[in-house]
Amino acid sequence: MKPIIEVRGLGKKFIITHNKGGYVALRDVVAGFFKNPFKALTRKKKDEFWALRDVSFSVERGEVIGVIGGNGAGKSTLLKILSQITPPSEGEVILRGRVGSLLEVGTGFHPELSGRENIFLNGAILGMKKREIERKFDEIVAFAGVERFLDTPVKHYSSGMYVRLAFSVAAHMEPDILLVDEVLAVGDAEFQKKCLGKMDEITRKSGRTIFFVSHNMGAIANLCTRCVFLKNGQVNMIGKTDDVIEAYLKDAAERSSNDIAARKDRQGNGDLRITDAYLVDTDGNRVNSAISGKSISIALDYECKLGVSLKDIIIGLGIATPGGEGVTLFHTEMTKATLGPVSGSGTFICSIDRLPLVPKTYIANARITADGEVVDYLQNLFPIDVLDGDFFGTGSSIRHSLVYMPHAWRDVKRDSHAS
Amino acid sequence: MSTIVIRPKRRFSLSDLKDLVRYRELFYFFSWRDLKVRYKQTAIGVAWAVLQPVISMIVFSVFFGRLAGVPSDNVPYPIFVFAGLLFWQFFSDALNETANTLVSNKAIITKVYFPRLILPVSSVITKFVDFAIAAVVLIALMVYYGFKPEFGHLFVLPLLLIIAFMAALGLGLFLAALNVKYRDVRYALPFLIQLLLFITPVIYPASIAGKYSYLLALNPMTGVIQSARAVLLGTTVINWNLLGLSAGACLLLLLAGLWYFKRIERVFADII
Numbered sequence: 001m002k003p004i005i006e007v008r009g010l011g012k013k014f015i016i017t018h019n020k021g022g023y024v025a026l027r028d029v030v031a032g033f034f035k036n037p038f039k040a041l042t043r044k045k046k047d048e049f050w051a052l053r054d055v056s057f058s059v060e061r062g063e064v065i066g067v068i069g070g071n072g073a074g075k076s077t078l079l080k081i082l083s084q085i086t087p088p089s090e091g092e093v094i095l096r097g098r099v100g101s102l103l104e105v106g107t108g109f110h111p112e113l114s115g116r117e118n119i120f121l122n123g124a125i126l127g128m129k130k131r132e133i134e135r136k137f138d139e140i141v142a143f144a145g146v147e148r149f150l151d152t153p154v155k156h157y158s159s160g161m162y163v164r165l166a167f168s169v170a171a172h173m174e175p176d177i178l179l180v181d182e183v184l185a186v187g188d189a190e191f192q193k194k195c196l197g198k199m200d201e202i203t204r205k206s207g208r209t210i211f212f213v214s215h216n217m218g219a220i221a222n223l224c225t226r227c228v229f230l231k232n233g234q235v236n237m238i239g240k241t242d243d244v245i246e247a248y249l250k251d252a253a254e255r256s257s258n259d260i261a262a263r264k265d266r267q268g269n270g271d272l273r274i275t276d277a278y279l280v281d282t283d284g285n286r287v288n289s290a291i292s293g294k295s296i297s298i299a300l301d302y303e304c305k306l307g308v309s310l311k312d313i314i315i316g317l318g319i320a321t322p323g324g325e326g327v328t329l330f331h332t333e334m335t336k337a338t339l340g341p342v343s344g345s346g347t348f349i350c351s352i353d354r355l356p357l358v359p360k361t362y363i364a365n366a367r368i369t370a371d372g373e374v375v376d377y378l379q380n381l382f383p384i385d386v387l388d389g390d391f392f393g394t395g396s397s398i399r400h401s402l403v404y405m406p407h408a409w410r411d412v413k414r415d416s417h418a419s
Numbered sequence: 420m421s422t423i424v425i426r427p428k429r430r431f432s433l434s435d436l437k438d439l440v441r442y443r444e445l446f447y448f449f450s451w452r453d454l455k456v457r458y459k460q461t462a463i464g465v466a467w468a469v470l471q472p473v474i475s476m477i478v479f480s481v482f483f484g485r486l487a488g489v490p491s492d493n494v495p496y497p498i499f500v501f502a503g504l505l506f507w508q509f510f511s512d513a514l515n516e517t518a519n520t521l522v523s524n525k526a527i528i529t530k531v532y533f534p535r536l537i538l539p540v541s542s543v544i545t546k547f548v549d550f551a552i553a554a555v556v557l558i559a560l561m562v563y564y565g566f567k568p569e570f571g572h573l574f575v576l577p578l579l580l581i582i583a584f585m586a587a588l589g590l591g592l593f594l595a596a597l598n599v600k601y602r603d604v605r606y607a608l609p610f611l612i613q614l615l616l617f618i619t620p621v622i623y624p625a626s627i628a629g630k631y632s633y634l635l636a637l638n639p640m641t642g643v644i645q646s647a648r649a650v651l652l653g654t655t656v657i658n659w660n661l662l663g664l665s666a667g668a669c670l671l672l673l674l675a676g677l678w679y680f681k682r683i684e685r686v687f688a689d690i691i
Contacts, residue, residue, distance in 0.1 A: 084425060092426045095423040112460070
């Protein structure tokens with residue numbers, strides 16, 4: 001049987017125009033013509049940017065394939081081409097089956113219309129027939145759990161209800177190929193589980209193919225059998241999910257260790273910036289990984305803006321799983337540590353005695369405020385590799401869960417049969 | 420089982436038509452949505468569809484009919500202007516709605532695939548409803564003033580509506596596609612519609628232009644409105660040549676609009 005999705009030599013080129021503001025106004029075109037008529041007539045040299053290049057792979061029927069990659073790796077562009085929202089610049093895609101896309105939950109919902117009306121409208125936009133929607137109507141409503149509010153305009157819905165209803169409509173579309181993008185980033189954890197379960201059910205039961213793009217490694221690992229790792233618009237690796245995720249995390253780790261200073265996706269006023277983040281052992285040496293049960297320090301190199309002096313520094317350093325689940329938080333307000341005034345550059349160091357984390361790769365996020373204002377906030381700051389260590393000093397090899405908690409067991413006898 | 424092939428360049432092909440057929444229910448759903456939403460949170464609701472042409476009629480009758488003494492082909496000015504307004508409002512409302520339809524549905528266009536053509540066509544379809552509502556007012560006026568149209572000629576009216584539909588959609592498709600790239604359209608359009616009103620015999624009869632009235636005939640809506648008056652009010656005999664010319668011009672306009680729309684339809688999501 002032929003593969004259900006075939007992608008061959010796919011590429012997408014964007015022309016970057018250096019216009020300020022987004023839109024081209026007729027005025028600028030006219031003004032440009034008068035300023036320099038010859039330049040307007042000759043072709044302007046434009047910058048090209050390939051969001052995707054030479055991407056080829058195929059997907060078999062019934063497979064759940066994940067696509068991972070950093071920001072700007074081309075994941076969304078790939079998905080937009082597959083769902084025919086935007087055309088490729090080169091190459092071709094063959095899709096052998098009905099395609100449904102779940103690019104953003106609630107697309108096409110109209111706030112003034114009631115839940116009932118929106119189910120029909122959204123279903124139709126996603127490509128369902130009216131009869132099909134009627135047939136599945138009760139199921140959709142039940143899954144979303146909005147029975148009582150069916151005739152209320154969705155503008156009065158809570159955001160949770162809104163997302164539940166939208167996902168429910170899309171999930172009942174029953175396409176041969178389902179394209180999913182980050183929809184699970186919204187909604188509460190319980191609902192995310194329900195959605196993952198529903199997606200799992202869709203594939204297991206009916207042999208549907210799911211093409212799943214996400215930052216949520218947990219969801220990818222749970223759902224996908226195979227994975228594509230995109231990097232700078234090209235396929236870096238295709239293979240078994242676990243292998244690809246590992247390669248991706250390694251790559252992310254390498255990348256982040258040398259260019260935190262260059263990162264642009266930070267928030268805050270920038271009076272102080274984190275320029276590097278790394279682990280330091282008890283002797284003050286930079287190390288690549290930490291060991292369960294041993295002491296370790298996390299170092300954050302910082303640099304203040306020229307001439308800026310900051311006081312009342314508050315740092316929150318969060319540790320999370322690659323799936324985004326918070327594990328623990330190191331916060332200066334918890335320990336009432338006083339940092340600052342600072343100026344110039346330096347290193348904030350957070351020392352941890354007997355690291356209570358189970359061997360795994362974690363992600364650190366950092367948020368720094370000074371004088372009550374956020375100065376720098378970086379998510380996915382750097383990965384922390386925790387290696388196996390003997391936390392309890394007992395040689396135990398149980399590694400369930402995420403956190404080791406020092407504890408002791410005993411037995412308090414009330415009534416003994418022995419004597 | 421359907422197979423979809425996605426390639427860089429694709430001219431208009433048979434699969435486009437197949438897609439339109441497959442998504443045909445969306446025509447209905449978009450029109451239905453627009454109708455449902457239009458008068459939400461208004462106090463008088465659908466009465467607006469009656470009020471707008473009626474108030475225009477009253478204002479025009481007072482200022483042009485009474486004060487300025489604009490001739491009206493020997494029929495009472497109110498009914499003269501209303502017959503014109505009925506078709507004019509259909510045309511201008513449809514044009515306005517169509518030209519903005521892609522931009523106002525940006526969220527859907529950048530997220531879901533469906534034949535984009537459905538959006539502008541649906542917005543014109545919606546306007547048929549307003550037309551029907553306003554037509555009831557015209558019938559009332561005709562009864563009041565005692566006009567009895569010749570039944571044999573009534574078959575022309577749907578034809579006029581089709582011509583107006585083609586004119587609004589043709590120009591609308593062009594402007595809608597242009598609007599995706601140049602937002603100037605949104606600001607220029609109300610102005611353009613106002614200008615068009617003056618070169619269309621809505622508030623005055625085409626005969627006012629005397630020997631230059633053939634210039635007015637270049638405007639397809641001239642044929643529509645003049646013929647409407649001829650059929651309903653018996654102002655003149657039906658000018659079949661003029662009507663045929665208008666129909667031809669509108670068909671060309673529609674084809675040109677379609678061509679331009681299809682040409683850049685695929686990159687809407689990239690530039691909107």
